[in-house]
Amino acid sequence: MMANDSVKLxxxxxxxxxxxxxxxxxxxxxxxxEERRIISDEHWHLDLPELKANENLIIxxxxxxxxxxxxxxxxxxxGFNPEVEKLMVLINPKEEGANEEEQQIxxxxxxxxxxxxxxxxxxxxxxxxKKFAKKRERAAMEDLNHNDTNSKRVFLKPHE
Amino acid sequence: xxxxxxxxVGAVLLPGDGFSLDTDDTISLTEQAKPDKVxxxxxxxxxxxxxxxxxxxxxxxxxxxxxxxxxQQRRYVPAKGETVIGIVMxxxxxxxKVDFGGSEQASLSYLAFEGSTKRxxxxxxxxxxxxxxxxxxxxxxxxxxxxxxxxxxANGMGVFGPGGLLxxxxxxxxxxxxxxxxxxRSDLDQxxxxxxxxxxxxxxxxxxxxxxxxxxxxxxxQSCDTMTAPQRQELFKRVKQGAL
Numbered sequence: 068m069m070a071n072d073s074v075k076l077x078x079x080x081x082x083x084x085x086x087x088x089x090x091x092x093x094x095x096x097x098x099x100x101e102e103r104r105i106i107s108d109e110h111w112h113l114d115l116p117e118l119k120a121n122e123n124l125i126i127x128x129x130x131x132x133x134x135x136x137x138x139x140x141x142x143x144x145x146g147f148n149p150e151v152e153k154l155m156v157l158i159n160p161k162e163e164g165a166n167e168e169e170q171q172i173x174x175x176x177x178x179x180x181x182x183x184x185x186x187x188x189x190x191x192x193x194x195x196x197k198k199f200a201k202k203r204e205r206a207a208m209e210d211l212n213h214n215d216t217n218s219k220r221v222f223l224k225p226h227e
Numbered sequence: 228x229x230x231x232x233x234x235x236v237g238a239v240l241l242p243g244d245g246f247s248l249d250t251d252d253t254i255s256l257t258e259q260a261k262p263d264k265v266x267x268x269x270x271x272x273x274x275x276x277x278x279x280x281x282x283x284x285x286x287x288x289x290x291x292x293x294x295x296x297x298x299q300q301r302r303y304v305p306a307k308g309e310t311v312i313g314i315v316m317x318x319x320x321x322x323x324k325v326d327f328g329g330s331e332q333a334s335l336s337y338l339a340f341e342g343s344t345k346r347x348x349x350x351x352x353x354x355x356x357x358x359x360x361x362x363x364x365x366x367x368x369x370x371x372x373x374x375x376x377x378x379x380x381a382n383g384m385g386v387f388g389p390g391g392l393l394x395x396x397x398x399x400x401x402x403x404x405x406x407x408x409x410x411x412r413s414d415l416d417q418x419x420x421x422x423x424x425x426x427x428x429x430x431x432x433x434x435x436x437x438x439x440x441x442x443x444x445x446x447x448x449q450s451c452d453t454m455t456a457p458q459r460q461e462l463f464k465r466v467k468q469g470a471l
Contacts (some may be wrong), residue, residue, distance in 0.1 A: 086264045125273040130306035134268035134295045137405040140425040141383045147420035154383045
């Protein structure tokens with residue numbers, strides 16, 4: 068006890084891992100507080116107003132090419148340079164006629180139209196209802212259907 | 228919001244003419260609330276939330292929201308993605324210096340050719356003509372050209388020639404030549420077999436089966452700049468008949 072009063076262990080020593088076990092609650096807390104203060108002091112932040120994200124509505128385009136849909140700069144006439152003529156077909160934006168064709172292809176890709184789908188599901192509604200109906204209801208439903216349509220066909224004997 | 232701009236389509240703009248693109252004070256119920264993006268092409272410049280014209284010319288519009296100023300000029304200012312005809316001026320180590328008629332020479336790496344590797348250098352000599360595309364073109368940096376597209380294919384770029392004739396025309400004529408439904412091109416189509424390389428920098432290279440025909444073509448194209456359509460068609464007809 069005497070030694071404890073006169074000689075105090077240094078803070079840095081107390082903070083070491085192997086000293087943590089023997090510390091009492093109060094000193095532990097004190098040390099932790101101090102540590103937290105040091106950390107928060109050393110953290111610094113810029114004193115700036117928050118950046119306002121201003122959406123930019125104007126996009127600049129320095130070139131005429133995309134604006135005017137300009138063609139590629141290599142041109143060959145009447146088959147003078149077949150390679151270039153191939154390139155011209157490949158690179159240049161399609162003419163109107165080709166566009167129409169493309170649109171048709173686009174239309175064909177949705178080969179089941181909305182109307183067709185609706186018609187198909189119309190019949191499905193009935194069968195789904197049948198599935199979820201209880202046994203008795205189902206019987207009633209079938210009765211209804213049979214009553215109006217199902218008159219059993221019998222062989223009619225032809226007249227002599 | 229764009230109504231002020233759309234009203235002026237087809238009108239002449241002078242440098243300094245500005246448009247405010249702020250959202251209107253009145254909110255209309257029919258229009259969608261989301262503001263539209265505007266693509267402003269050459270001749271228009273953004274200044275804060277305003278659009279300011281920086282060239283004199285006619286305001287053009289393309290759907291949906293593309294605006295640009297159609298102007299005549301002879302000085303070429305490089306723009307990213309444009310294809311130009313350049314002359315190789317200097318071989319220095321890894322790069323070629325290429326003159327494309329701008330304020331500064333562009334650099335063209337020897338690796339920016341189709342099929343070239345560190346070991347396999349492209350055969351490019353000083354004085355060769357190259358058809359190349361800008362990858363870097365801004366006012367603060369040295370412009371940079373490449374002769375391949377993003378997938379490494381040449382697609383008609385690279386060294387061309389030999390033979391043929393290189394000359395300069397105005398930038399407006401180049402745009403008229405390359406326009407989607409160019410009447411000059413359809414007129415040329417009826418003459419004789421020939422080949423053109425048209426750079427956005429105003430350089431045009433023509434080649435035909437004989438020197439005489441090449442010269443005729445060059446003279447025709449150079450005079451096209453200042454001719455009306457009927458005058459041009461008349462001239463082309465006379466050339467076709469062999470009068471010139």
